[in-house]
Structure formats: structure tokens, C-alpha cells
Amino acid sequence: MAKTALVVDDSTTMREMVSYSLKEAGFDTLTAGDGQQALDVLQGKSVDLIISDLNMPVMDGITFIKQARQRDELKGVPILMLTTESQAGMKEQGKAAGATGWLVKPFNPEMLLKVIAKVVP
């Protein structure tokens, strides 16, 4: 069965680019435009990977990761943050919130797959 990934980003294009790369890698993808939407999408669903932007409206990525980790079914799911080099300090905050790793923008599909291999069996 194909693995499912959730992509959370307020930028539609970024969301589509990450989803596209994931689909190429054989994932089914779900998307959400902010943390709250992501929590709603995850309601009653299990996923194999979550990739989330940090700076988003309504609910930011750090809050989302913290809340996701509160849910039993999401405790062990790998969560990657989408960060940029200029967001120093965000990695630490994200890790503290429960993120598994990070993906640095600008990303390319090859890089994404390398990082995913680190966290998804």
C-alpha cells in the first residue's frame, strides 16, 4: 500500500511542488494550508509522513507540531519542517516541539527524497 504524506504550507505552489515530488516518490499526498487545517485533515487519518512549513496564518508550524504530538496516532510519525537558512533558531524550536527533522528551502526533488529516506522506512 502506498504511503501517505501530509504537506502543510500556506503557499499553494510550494504545497504542489512538495506534493509533486512526493508523488514521484510513490506517496499519496494530502495537503493543508495552515496548522489548523492540517489538524482537521488528520482527524481520524493516519499518515506516514508530515512535511510542514513554519510561518503560516491561523496556526503556525511550531504550534501545529506540538499539537500533533499530543495525538496518540501521530506520536511516532516523522514530521519534517520546511525552513529557510535565514530562519536560524527555528530548527531548535521545531525540534523542541517534536519535529523529526527539517527540509531547507530552496529544496529540489532529489534533496527532498534524500531527507525523506532519513525518516521514512
Add this chain to the structure above:
Amino acid sequence: MTFMAEFRDAFFEESAEHVAAVEQGLLALDSGAADSEQMNAIFRAAHSVKGLAATLGFPEIAAFTHDMESVLDRLRSGTLAVTPKLGQLLLRANDTLKALLAAAQAGQGSEVDTAEVTGELRAALGAPTTEAETVVAPQSTPAAGAPRTYAIRLLPKRQLFASGQDPMLIVRELTELGHDVSVVCDTTRLPAIDALDPDLCHLIWVVKVTTTASRDEIANVFLFAEDECEHSVRDVTDDPSRAGVAAHAPPLKTPGSDGKPVAAEAASIRVPTDKIDALVDLVGELVISQAMVNQIASDFDMGRLGELQEALASLDRSTRDLQERVMSVRMLPVATVFNRFPRLVRDVSNTLGKKVRLEMQGAETELDKGMIERIGDPLTHLVRNAIDHGLETPADRIAAGKGDTGTVTLRAAHEGGSVVIDVADDGRGLNTKRIREKAEANGLIRPDEVLSDDEINALIFAPGFSTAAQVSDLSGRGVGMDVVKRNVEGMSGSVTLTSTEGKGSRVRIRLPLTLAILDGLIVSVGGASYVLPLLSVVESLRPTPRDVRNILGSGEVLVLRGESLPFVRLHAVFGHDVAITEPSRGIIVIAETDGRRFGLLVDDVLGQQQVVIKNLEANYRKLDGVMGATILGDGRVSLICDVQELFRWTTTRREAAEQLLAAVSTSGEEFA
């Protein structure tokens, strides 16, 4: 590069939205109405453009946006104060970004000069910042030299799983670093089964691998797990016990990025998923209805007529729904156009020294994408005009007993089957007397011509008419009111103007909901059917023989409630030999175009119907008096009349007659 090509269009589309959002946000900031969430939104928009541009390989845009973002970040965090000057700078920067995007979209590289704005942005930050770190090169430093053997011990914290880590993946990555791999699992931390918490990690691993990888590369494997998994690396190359050989983990398959076709440069449209879902549902219903009809038809007798009618009714309903929904896919809110106006109004009013408040209503009204793209310029001209010519200076307004701030209102709304967009101002209104003088001077009307105020005001739409007392900085941009009118009429729309002297004026643009479908009146002429756009039809009637007169100089006219209207015989226009030529035996349809009414003689009126417009020029060639064709329910092709052109048919004939008249110098004789 396929990945880029795939998302190029989406990037430009989304970036345009972000640029618009930044502009709106900055304007709100300017008026002091921005809160921290809005500040955040502006930052996010710039941040998104930067991330996308860098990912899609537009380093110039990414670098430029980086500077914008830095300033916005400082504003957001409050370490930089919002000043009008800084607001202006950011607006200029946003304009530059817009230009950069446009140039990139057009495929032109470094046409846009960013140096000045970049310099000012960096100056605003207080220090000359170094070049933006936009493109991060993957750090792959191949370690040369002879392979070494390492023993790597993984000691995960018990809470490792809580952060989504999988120690086996780390082990696997280590084994893939080289060859002669052995993995030993240490289970000494493992508690008894009844005390075991499966959410915790109790195992310890030792991986031995012979590799050319450097210690940094090994450390890199633990990149995400630095805090959750202690590890030690010991060089055991010279250790005699290194000969442990274990099975190689299967190599990770690298999914191939098979060459996707390069996305065409076609215009794209973003459709909300719920609209598509609704379409899929409807198609499902349509298929069911069709199956019902088929089933009844395969075994039909008159006893099942009722059933058939019911099934057909449901088919009809589904088809109509589907048509509406498919059309709605092309619909965009007029907000996409309206959003440019706060900035425009601000700039224009600053230049002219007028105080203007812009009110926008009904921005959520939806309009066909094609029209959204074409309505921008006419509206811009109208808004500019309203401020330039319509609104008075603050001093004049106070003298006229009004507040010093003028109001320009943009309003969009659905009205019947069309969309109405008003551009209104509460300024001085049109000076009918001056318009008349000007029109006479320009030879548009004769001094003795009797015209109502509305008819005179409508003259500002005539080609070559300009009312500006002096050529201001803003007028004379090459788009006159006549072009506005032509643009709108090119979309099968109409423009009307109402004005009250001293109170203001309002230009109303009426547009069909879509360019693809038209509400038509089906008429028959000489056995063929024609479609008249319902939007231009006022009424239809059967005249008595006394209503139709022949006036020298005006040709045939219909006298309707005391008014003489010219009329056109459609059978003559389209060359039908066998048709009703006696008006009192046929029907005259009264149509209106450019605020003038005229009659069209047809044999009969068959009914009203929505028709799909097919372009005749693309399939055949341009025909006079015809705007397109359609296929009616019975499968026959029917021409759609261009009412505006048909009206010219009456005037050209009249003008020809007038010339004749002038030649024989008789006037106004009436023939019964």
C-alpha cells in the same frame, strides 16, 4: 528542467497574489490600520515569493525579495519603526518585485534595475548587508583516501520514537556508507516483557562499516537525531577483530524522475476543489439520467410516456446544472481587479492634491476570467477620470458645501443575467453645457440638433472627445472614454452614464456573465431563424399600417408612442426573397444600442433561449451584422445578429439620404 516547467505558471500566478497582498497590506499600514497579524501576513507573502523563486531557479527575484523580507521582518518584530517614508520605499520595492516577476515571466533576464531600491532597503536595515544567501549548494565534499573501518555505537534516548525517529533508518544509512558491514544489537537495556513500554526505545546498536566517508559524513547521518541519539565513532581499521561480515541492507531504490512533458505556456486557472467535486457529482447524475432514458427507449411503448418525460426532465435539469457549474469554473471574483484601486486612488489623489476616499462594494461578485482580464484597463481609466475630472479640489468642495474628502465608489453586483459594475463619484458632475459646446465645436452634433441632457452627456463616449479644460498630468494617456466604451462593447457589454450637476456622476458598465453563452431572442425571417441578444431587446410589437411611415431623409420609420424610430428590414439585410415585407403582417423588435432605439422587422418571434456562441470568424469569415452563430435545439445553425452593426445599417442609409437631401435642398417633407 521538468520540475521547473511544471510549476512555472503556478509560481507566477501565486506570486502575483502575494504582490497584491503586500501592496494591500502596505496601504493598510500607511493608513495606520494594520495590526500585527497584517504585518505578519505581509511578511509571509514576501517570504513565500522568496522561497518559491529560490526553489524554481529565479535567483534574482529571490535575492531581491530577501532584502524586502529582511526589512519586513524587522518591522514585524518591532525593531524597525513604521514611517511613511519606509512605507513608500516598500511600495516601490513591491513595484520592482512586480516588474521582476513580469520580466521573468516574459523570459527576459536582468532587464529590471534593482540596485537603487535594494540599496535603500539595505540602508533602511542600518547596515550594508552582504549578498543574500539564496542558493545553498549541497555540501558534498567527497572524501578521498583509503577506506577506514569504523565502529559506530548508537545509544538512543528512550524517548527517541516521540520525535518520529526510526533508529533502523539510521542504522541502514550507516550500512550504506560502505562495505564489509556488521550490525550488532545490544539488548541489555531491554526490560522484562511485563514492564516493557513499546513507545520507548530500549535497544543499542553497534555498526561496523568500512568506508571512505569522512567523520563529518558519518556525523551527518545523525543530523536529525543529534539530541535524541548519542553516538560514538571509533576508528577500528587496525583492529584485528574487524572481519565481521553481515548481510548488506538492500540498497534504497531511487525513484526515477521520468521526463514529464513540459507544461505548455497556456493560461491556467486555479479552481477550488469543491467546484470540481460538484462537477464530478453532476456528471454522475447526468450519467444516471442518460442511462434511465436509454433504458426506457430500449423498451418503449406509449404507456411509458410519463416515465420518459420524467427522465428527460431530469436529464434537462442535470445538463443545465452542469452548464452552470462548468461556467462557474471560469468565474473569478472582481476583487482581483478591484484590489489594484486602493493604490491607484492613493497615487492619483496625491498627484492631484485631492482628498479621496475609495469605497468598494460587491468585490466578491464573480465574473468570467476573460472579462476580468479585459475590464481592468477600462475601470482604471474610469476611476482615474472620476478623480481627475469628477472630484473637486478640497477648497472647491468646501465652497460647494461638501466635505473636503471626495468619495469614489466601485460597486459590482449581479443584476438579472448580467453583472453591473458602477464607478461613481460625488464630485461636480458633468457640465452638460460645456459638453454640448465642445461637441458642436468638434462637429459631433449640429448646433440646431435637439438632444436631451443624457444624450449630450453620452457624447463624451464619442471618438475624439475630451473634456479636460487643460491637459492634466493624468489625462491624455491614450485611452479615451470612447476606448472604454469600445472595450466594454467588445465584451458584449454596455456603458451608460448618469450625472447630476453638483452631485456627482456614475458610469455603469453592464456585462454578460460569460462570453460563451448568451440569452437570445429567436426570430424567424424567410424560413431561417436568427438570434437577437436579449440584452439589447426592449420590446416587440406588430405595428398597424399607420404606424409605419416613410420619411424623406430618414427612410422608413416606425412611429411608436409619438416617437419616430428608424427600422431595418432583416430580410433585406440577409437577402431573403421569401419573407414578410409588409411590416403590419410581421413583427418589429425594438432594440437599443448606444442609448438609441431602432426597429428590426422580422417574420415572427419564436421564443427566448440561451445559446452557445460559436465564433464565425474562426470557422468561416466575418459577416456584416453578425457576431457569431449557434446551433439550435433542432440542430440547425442560426446566426446571431450584431445589433450595434445593424443600427449602423440605419444610419448609413440615413446619411446617404441626407446627402441626397442636401443636394436637392429640400427638407423635412413627410410622406404618408
